[in-house]
Amino acid sequence: MVSVAIMGHGVVGSGVAEILLTHKQKLFASIGEEIYIKKVLDLREFPDSPIADRFTKDFEEIINDLEIRIVVEVMGGLHPAYEFVKRCLKAGKSVVTSNKELVAAYGAELLEIARVENVNFLFEASVGGGIPIIRPMNQCLVANIVDEVAGILNGTTNFILTKMIEDGMQFRDALRLAQELGFAERNPSADIEGHDACRKICILASMAFGKHVYPDMVHTEGITGITLEDVKYAEKFGCVIKLIGRVKKLKNGMIDIITAPMLVPFKSQLANIDNEFNGIMVRGDCTGDVVFYGKGAGKLPTASAVVADIVDCCTHLKQRRFLYWADGKGDNIINVNESEFAMYVRAKGKDVAVKAEALFGSIQSINTPGKRTAFTTGKMPYGEFIKKINKLSADGVEILSTIRIGDL
Ligand SMILES: NC(=O)C1=CN([C@@H]2O[C@H](COP(=O)(O)OP(=O)(O)OC[C@H]3O[C@@H](n4cnc5c(N)ncnc54)[C@H](OP(=O)(O)O)[C@@H]3O)[C@@H](O)[C@H]2O)C=CC1
Numbered sequence: 552m553v554s555v556a557i558m559g560h561g562v563v564g565s566g567v568a569e570i571l572l573t574h575k576q577k578l579f580a581s582i583g584e585e586i587y588i589k590k591v592l593d594l595r596e597f598p599d600s601p602i603a604d605r606f607t608k609d610f611e612e613i614i615n616d617l618e619i620r621i622v623v624e625v626m627g628g629l630h631p632a633y634e635f636v637k638r639c640l641k642a643g644k645s646v647v648t649s650n651k652e653l654v655a656a657y658g659a660e661l662l663e664i665a666r667v668e669n670v671n672f673l674f675e676a677s678v679g680g681g682i683p684i685i686r687p688m689n690q691c692l693v694a695n696i697v698d699e700v701a702g703i704l705n706g707t708t709n710f711i712l713t714k715m716i717e718d719g720m721q722f723r724d725a726l727r728l729a730q731e732l733g734f735a736e737r738n739p740s741a742d743i744e745g746h747d748a749c750r751k752i753c754i755l756a757s758m759a760f761g762k763h764v765y766p767d768m769v770h771t772e773g774i775t776g777i778t779l780e781d782v783k784y785a786e787k788f789g790c791v792i793k794l795i796g797r798v799k800k801l802k803n804g805m806i807d808i809i810t811a812p813m814l815v816p817f818k819s820q821l822a823n824i825d826n827e828f829n830g831i832m833v834r835g836d837c838t839g840d841v842v843f844y845g846k847g848a849g850k851l852p853t854a855s856a857v858v859a860d861i862v863d864c865c866t867h868l869k870q871r872r873f874l875y876w877a878d879g880k881g882d883n884i885i886n887v888n889e890s891e892f893a894m895y896v897r898a899k900g901k902d903v904a905v906k907a908e909a910l911f912g913s914i915q916s917i918n919t920p921g922k923r924t925a926f927t928t929g930k931m932p933y934g935e936f937i938k939k940i941n942k943l944s945a946d947g948v949e950i951l952s953t954i955r956i957g958d959l
């Protein structure tokens with residue numbers, strides 16, 4: 552029997568307990584031992600739970616219990632999650648977490664502690680919810696040098712954009728529904744401002760390129776500025792708008808990393824990924840493109856990934872799984888102004904297309920009612936685009952929105 556503790560009994564934590572209880576026989580058959588939930592830490596009472604007698608509000612009961620070999624952190628947030636996880640690893644307990652904020656902020660440090668203590672620190676559920684991505688990248692694709700990782704990494708924003716596009720739903724109503732369904736973060740601004748997707752691309756970039764990428768090193772934009780008008784024009788340009796996290800290796804060895812809404816061409820594999828589903832493309836030098844698709848948020852999909860990590864820990868109690876990256880200073884990341892993109896612009900004024908063509912060269916434009924014009928430019932460094940768009944604005948054109956076009 553392997554005793555585990557679960558810290559947090561919210562959306563994900565209750566799903567983990569449910570799977571461990573309802574799939575007990577199946578899991579026993581796969582590892583030859585029972586996974587026993589010895590303690591559940593939460594601030595609230597759960598009198599109706601079948602394991603109500605195992606709840607505690609005191610972390611010391613978990614850390615001091617020598618029978619507990621694996622601790623699952625599904626509380627979320629940085630504190631006290633960081634302190635609890637660090638203490639668990641230092642006490643020789645393996646830790647499984649779904650907390651991407653924690654991994655993106657302290658991953659290098661916690662992986663180093665796990666290495667020193669010869670225990671496991673696993674976080675499959677931290678990216679892509681129920682989609683296997685950490686283990687496949689770390690194991691199945693290990694023979695590859697990764698050239699690029701790009702994807703729809705946030706279920707809540709993808710759900711909101713889908714509801715806006717397909718049902719004409721207002722942004723706020725779609726967000727409320729995502730919250731009710733358990734997809735959103737406790738503070739949903741992490742979803743809609745792009746921070747959650749940024750944390751996830753940071754984790755994938757750290758793993759792919761071997762040096763920790765911290766979220767504050769990455770240019771991040773969310774979806775709050777996206778309007779139904781942009782959605783309609785994007786469609787006319789043969790694209791759909793998605794929040795994308797992307798990291799690319801450049802020829803000089805530097806990486807180009809960003810989180811931002813992008814126009815995604817209909818022909819891209821990421822264009823038809825809707826609702827809370829995520830899609831992640833990993834481009835390896837041997838495999839070419841490999842695409843992972845599935846539910847990126849929600850109770851049971853996320854808990855499924857957590858339980859897979861628990862099983863991995865159970866079968867490697869005396870052996871560390873090789874998952875590691877070094878700390879990073881951001882000196883391998885290019886400035887956002889050097890990053891090259893074709894751009895979509897929606898603007899208002901007289902002779903917008905003529906003025907834009909004079910600045911940007913060949914453009915594709917669509918005239919819309921009320922002296923509004925939408926146009927797309929060719930690829931250029933973002934800094935150059937900003938200079939030109941400022942000139943267009945100085946020439947009496949009101950810039951209503953600008954969105955990158957992803958070559959995805
Ligand atoms: N929901 C999802 O689809 C996904 C979530 N994640 C991540 O998983 C983690 C958990 O998410 P989720 O389950 O949705 O969050 P919830 O807010 O639903 O659950 C968190 C639970 O932890 C409890 N908790 C928080 N702080 C403490 C503490 N100091 N001591 C004891 N209990 C505490 C909360 O109690 P109380 O409510 O009383 O504060 C709550 O019951 C987050 O990091 C999230 O980003 C990852 C992938 C998908």
Ligand SMILES: N[C@@H](CC=O)C(=O)O
Pocket residue numbers: 677679680704705706707708734735736742747847848849
């Ligand atoms: N809030 C997150 C939950 C999963 O990571 C999301 O919407 O993707």
